[in-house]
Amino acid sequence: MSSLAELTPDTEIDLWLGQQTDKSLLRFLTCGSVDDGKSTLIGRLLYDSQLILDDQLASLKKDSHNRHVGDEGIDFSLLVDGLVAEREQGITIDVAYRFFSTDKRKFIVADTPGHEQYTRNMATGASNADLALLLIDARKGILTQTRRHSFILSLLGVKHVVLVVNKIDLVDYSAEIFEKIEAEYRAFADGLGFESFAAIPVSALRGDNIVAPSERTPWYGGQPLLPYLETISVERDTSEAAFRFPVQWVNRPNLDFRGFSGTIASGTVRPGDEVLVAASRKPAKLKRIVTMDGDLDVAVAGQAVTLVLDREVDISRGDVLSQPGQTPEFSNQFQAELVWMADEPAYPGRSYLLKIGSQMVPATLTDLKHRTNVNTLEKSAAKSLELNEVGTVTLATDKPIAFDPYSQNGLTGGFILIDRISNITLGAGTVSFGLRRAHNLTYQSFDVNRDVRAQMKGQTPRIVWFTGLSGSGKSTVANLLEKRLTAEGKHAYILDGDNVRHGLNKDLGFTDAARVENIRRVAEVAKLMADAGLIVLVSFISPFMNERRLAREIAGDVEFIEAYVDTPLEVCEARDPKGLYARARKGEIKNFTGIDSPFEVPQRADIILHGADKSPEEMTVQLYEKLFG
Amino acid sequence: MSKAAPALTHLSRLEAESIEIFREVAASFERPVMMYSIGKDSSVLLHLARKAFYPSRIPFPLLHIDTTWKFAEMIGFRDRMAEEYGFELRVHTNPEGLAANINPFEHGSARYTDVMKTQALRQALNAGQYDAAIGGARRDEEKSRAKERVFSHRNANHAWDPKNQRPELWRTFNTRINPGESMRVFPLSNWTELDIWTYIYSEQIPIVPLYFAKPRPVVERSGTLIMVDDDRLPLEAGEAPREEIVRFRTLGCYPLTGAIRSNAGTLPEIIMEMQASRTSEREGRLIDSDQAGSMEKKKQEGYF
Incomplete structure (x- = not known):
């Protein structure tokens, strides 16, 4: 190649520019x-x-x-x-x-x-x-x-x-x-x-x-x-790999044009090729590969294009197009390696937003199999994953998603986890393999369902989730409400934090991880009871926003009312009905909410009851009005 | 139809990466806006935006912060582009700055830049309630830019927190924000100045003629050539504009933008001159030289 100084403009510039590109x-x-x-x-x-x-x-x-x-x-x-x-x-x-x-x-x-x-x-x-x-x-x-x-x-x-x-x-x-x-x-x-x-x-x-x-x-x-x-040659020929096209944006300038814009993650595609939507498995033929520079005869991994199909198929952002016989995994559970990147640790049971390609779904960290010591590569059991730690985990997404093992495709196998409240990026993971269990474990559907049972009882099943400090009056109000409902011939049941810890959850302590699991189990039980047609009153401190959100999600289509009993710490501590604050202050109880463990104030409570200003009876009326008024 | 697939060149890879970023913005935000500063990077940005959404039109407005001290040719070019490509152009000038006649001569470049650019930008972003603002900054421009994310989070005061940036892996961008917060998005992050010029050349993208050398009236101040674009430039005693063959490597407000002596009148000549030259691009901009780390400081305050 001639040096720059010897080049004359225009005559050799094309050659030189060619070398650049x-x-x-x-x-x-x-x-x-x-x-x-x-x-x-x-x-x-x-x-x-x-x-x-x-x-x-x-x-x-x-x-x-x-x-x-x-x-x-x-x-x-x-x-x-x-x-x-x-x-x-x-x-x-x-x-x-x-x-x-x-x-x-x-x-x-x-x-x-x-x-x-x-x-x-x-x-x-x-x-x-x-x-x-x-x-x-x-x-x-x-x-x-x-x-x-x-x-x-x-x-x-x-x-x-x-x-x-x-x-x-x-x-x-x-x-x-x-x-x-x-x-x-x-x-x-x-x-x-x-x-x-x-x-x-x-x-x-x-x-x-x-x-x-x-x-x-x-x-x-x-x-x-x-x-x-x-x-050094580092090119990995992804054009021969299976075709993957995560749909980024539906391109619809007018009624005559409907294209799917995105970047080809792997493989090659030509007009006439059969393509398949991973979710619906609906087939179609590729009609055009549209770009502003004209239609293409072929497009390969790395190119940003707009695909037009030969027929109307319901496709939106997050769908992944592939080809028959080479489809990605499609499941709601997978195992992954997770690098944790946030100060707040990862706990099994927590719910996050998962983004993989252009798909974004709520996902729960279902299991932390082990932590890998990044210095010795030794694996050990762990209850949480701290900043900069790496662990082997399983994740369950709220709905099935398309993915590949990361070793096969970095773009359809790499994901990030996002905090649902602060929106920061908490961690990054690589999919190891899909868990087939998701396919085998289907829900049994019975003829007698929640509606039938609710009708028999003449009531609408719902979950009232009380949250607030110890001594705020949650259980007192729940008790009064249950009495009133029972008097009206309704069927209600109280799940109380202390009581549940004597039985179902007696294996759990008071660490953050144990609190998460405590709430998860209670939320599942509440869901089952509501399914049985009951009005469920859950009286739990439930100090963390994430777990209250998790409880709401587990409830699914059951009506869920978050009742925040907002009684100031000083008032609760002055009442101290069980003498717990006094013991916590002396250091006899660790991780006590309000003393040395935080209470995250609900931002989206359905009703706020002011325990310092109102009597338990007044609060019960207020809540009853909200529920049945 | 040929069986062999085309190999992607460096530029086509950059192009595809930028297009993907544009689409991610359109798909993920309620009220995006694209900053349009009329310079060569903006021209490339506009070209890529058109490619990203073709055959649809660019699905968000373009915003120009007009300090009223831009070169007249820039404004003419801006309006011509808007008409030709049919994008929605929004122009904002800081009304208080205008009323107080804030200018680079009496108030100094730092105060002027703060009022007419940084504050004006914040006003426009607040008024438009934009949740994403796309800009043409490149990581090779300046040291603090080299660390900025493609999707760069801003708090409700438009401030950047360089120590708390979200990790950004693969091309999986975290586009989530809370109410009041916003995102700055930089599709040209991985482009270099040479990439910009070679792309303009190979795609034949229109740019403001000020980039090409021709005789222009200039005065020389502390080694910097300032073009006398209109009669608002106060001439010092004994100072008289003279014609010189000059061009601009970067465009901004004319009293703050130094011209360079050059005969490069075509794109190939510009590219060759740039390759042979030994000074970095932002040197022609006077705002960076105030103090070390000045760009980082401005960005923390909300400057683009």
């Missing part, structure tokens, strides 16, 4: 322990491929004052450590994306943090990377961090790994040290499923083996880093 793309991430020199390495790559611009270089030299610099007098890490907080602390706290290109390839680099508490950011960087640079300080060798990062790479399906043994200058360019590290890592990484692996001795600070072979490592016969990155 025909370049392949490599997305890689850099990871490793703190102070291994990741940012310095990226800065060095940018500098050596002459991508640092004059004004950047000038401000860099100024900023490098008093810092750790190489022969050029530049602290390269300053180029990459973007946020003010990072510059001040001298560490990288978030994923930063960098872009550079050489004659052969374009690169998108995700620079990810090394600190343990930012493991979630590394997973984020790995989710979009084809290759990983795993940095090692030659003086320190393989560390716990190295193992953790390798495991996360494996979990997120990064298939190509380069072990960059950095700071080789600081161990006198020792071949023995390098070979020992390489051998040790190979032995460790054996079971992690990497398709390609190379180890390269470098000094990011001094530039050894970055763009050219270093004279100081004559014993190293492999490629320098940049040439290696320019030539």
Whole structure:
């Protein structure tokens, strides 16, 4: 290729532009322990491929004052450590994306943090990377961090790994040290499923083996880093894979046109091909592949297109189009590996929003099979998953969804979990396999149903869910209400927190995880009782918003009334009918709501009863009016 | 029909990624809006939006924050595009700023930018009750941009919290927000300046003629060439505009946008000049150089 200076505009520009657009793309991430020199390495790559611009270089030299610099007098890490907080602390706290290109390839680099508490950011960087640079300080060798990062790479399906043994200058360019590290890592990484692996001795600070072979490592016969990155083949031919098209947006400009817009996740499709909706299994033929540049004869994985079918099929956002004989799994239960990314732990029984492709559904974490220690790869039993922990879980979605095992398709097998109240992203998971149990376990339907039973009793079954602090008056009001209903000939039943804990839930303690399970069981029992035609009065502190929501969801189509008995803590504590507050204050009872365990105030209660201002009788009337008035 | 499937080039992959982001916005938000700043990135953004929804029209309005100090050619270009492509254009100017005649000369670039751009933007976003605002920012522009998510959450005060960004995995974007909050969305996140130019070239996307070199009246102030776009630019004593062959690498408010001396009059010439040049793009913008980390600070305050 001729150099830029020799090019004349117009005559050779098409050729040159052709080279620009025909370049392949490599997305890689850099990871490793703190102070291994990741940012310095990226800065060095940018500098050596002459991508640092004059004004950047000038401000860099100024900023490098008093810092750790190489022969050029530049602290390269300053180029990459973007946020003010990072510059001040001298560490990288978030994923930063960098872009550079050489004659052969374009690169998108995700620079990810090394600190343990930012493991979630590394997973984020790995989710979009084809290759990983795993940095090692030659003086320190393989560390716990190295193992953790390798495991996360494996979990997120990064298939190509380069072990960059950095700071080789600081161990006198020792071949023995390098070979020992390489051998040790190979032995460790054996079971992690990497398709390609190379180890390269470098000094990011001094530039050894970055763009050219270093004279100081004559014993190293492999490629320098940049040439290696320019030539390694990472393309996975997804065009031969099964066709998957998650419908993103229904394109309906007028009554004559109905298309389905989306990006092909895998496979190839041509007009005339049979396609199938995963959910309804309704077949159709593909009529047109529409783009603004004209209709296409063929479309492949990665292309954003609009598909038009030959007949009217009910398809909306979230549906997945496939081809007959190659359909994705379609189920409401699956097993997955879950990386937890939030401060609030994950508990079995909790309900979240799950997004996979363009499908978003409520999902419950049904089981936490075990937690994997990311440092030792050992599995152990666990009741919750904390920030940066990885676990094997089962999830049940509210309705069946289409998915593939992540190992077969990263785009239809990777999902995120979203908090239903704050909307933050809590975790990310990779589907291992669908659970067939969902197909076998169908609901028995009987002729005598809830309606029939309700009619016999002459009432509408419903669940009244009392929530409030201990001593707020929940049970007193529930008791008065039950008496009144009974007097009217209605059939009601009280499920009381204390009573249930003596029997059904006597195996449960008072940790957050146990409280979740406590509520789940009671909600299920309440649902069964309502199904039997009863009016169910549930009197439970139920301090967490998520569990109240879960209870409402379990109730399904049964009418559910959330009654918040809003009595201030001081009043409850002054009453202290069971002497519990006094004991909690002395530290004799742990995890007591209102004292050392939070009560999340209901935002969407159907009725609020003010226990400090009103008598139990007044509150009962108020509630009765709400229910039957 | 050929059996072999076409290999995707780098640009077609970027294009598809951006289109997917546009569609995700249209499908997930109630009241999206696209920021239209009339520059080259906006031109690419507009082109991609048209592609994303074809044959439908762009299903949301385009919003231009008019500081009243934009180049006259930009405004003409804006109105022509709106007419040609039939998108809904909304224009907002900060009425208080206008009444107080806030300008870059008497009030300084920092105050002017805050009132006429940042505050104006917040006013427009509040008034429109937009829950998603699409912008043309790229991660390669500036250090703090390099860390921003594609779907970047803003609290009810439009503020960005760089330490509490949602993890963003694969192309599975978390589009959920609570009432009053909003999302800034950046479909061009992974594009570089060179990608933008080569895409404009290969797709023949119209751009404002100010990007092309031609003789223009300029004055030189502290090493920066300022174009005398109209008679509102106060000339200092002894200062007289002179004709020079210049062009702009980036477009904004004319008193704050430095021109460069250049003979590049065609797209190929611009691309070649850019490849050969050794200064980064935002250098021509005066707002970044106030202090280190200034962009990050502005973004926390709600600047795009």
